[in-house]
Amino acid sequence: MNYFPKTNSWVIPEAALKRSKDEMAVDGEQGNEGTCLWLGIKENNVAKLTHVVLLRGDGVRKGPANVEISPELMREVHEKARALHVILIGQIHSHGQYYGVDLSLTDHRYGVQVPYFLSIVYPDYAQTESTTIIDCGVHIFLPRQGYVRLSEEDIADRILITAAAEVEILTVGKP
Numbered sequence: 001m002n003y004f005p006k007t008n009s010w011v012i013p014e015a016a017l018k019r020s021k022d023e024m025a026v027d028g029e030q031g032n033e034g035t036c037l038w039l040g041i042k043e044n045n046v047a048k049l050t051h052v053v054l055l056r057g058d059g060v061r062k063g064p065a066n067v068e069i070s071p072e073l074m075r076e077v078h079e080k081a082r083a084l085h086v087i088l089i090g091q092i093h094s095h096g097q098y099y100g101v102d103l104s105l106t107d108h109r110y111g112v113q114v115p116y117f118l119s120i121v122y123p124d125y126a127q128t129e130s131t132t133i134i135d136c137g138v139h140i141f142l143p144r145q146g147y148v149r150l151s152e153e154d155i156a157d158r159i160l161i162t163a164a165a166e167v168e169i170l171t172v173g174k175p
Helices: 014-026 072-084 105-110 152-158
Strands: 007-015 035-043 046-055 060-061 068-070 086-094 119-123 139-141 146-149 159-162 166-172
Touching: 007 014, 007 152, 014 035, 014 086, 014 119, 014 159, 035 072, 035 139, 072 086, 072 166, 086 139, 086 166, 105 146, 152 159
Parallel strands: 007 046, 007 159, 046 166, 086 119
Antiparallel strands: 035 046, 035 086, 060 068, 119 139, 139 146
8 A cells, every 4th residue: 555645636625725724814813823734535646635624722832933733633633534534635834924935944844744745835824815825835745855846837737726615624632
């Protein structure tokens, strides 16, 4: 069994982007980065986002320049994912207005590093309503290369934002 099958494209419900933005904006109002994890399925080289995970409690710490998720909270996320027969396919997090949308050194050093993991950086602590996926830094972890940021053309070719699809919201951790 290949735990990290090649992924050529990602299907992301518009509702997932909106809910993730709304979640990150709450932290952004406090001057902190925010984050959501994304669960889904992979088939035929396509990753389909099915669940947005909201993180709560002491297992997640948010600051102006980073987010830390404890191993215990990640285990809880993985247990829920396994029960739902989905996997962790990506994450989205926000950066402040002076940090840009490239992955930071902290993101590179401590972020998830598995093949074909999607990592999206939302600008301006998710405070700008008109932000689209093109305004974000869209990064994919590639074998033997590490994280690579997609160009606007690659985003248009590989990231499909669907209007009709619903997404389930999961809350993990204790408030």
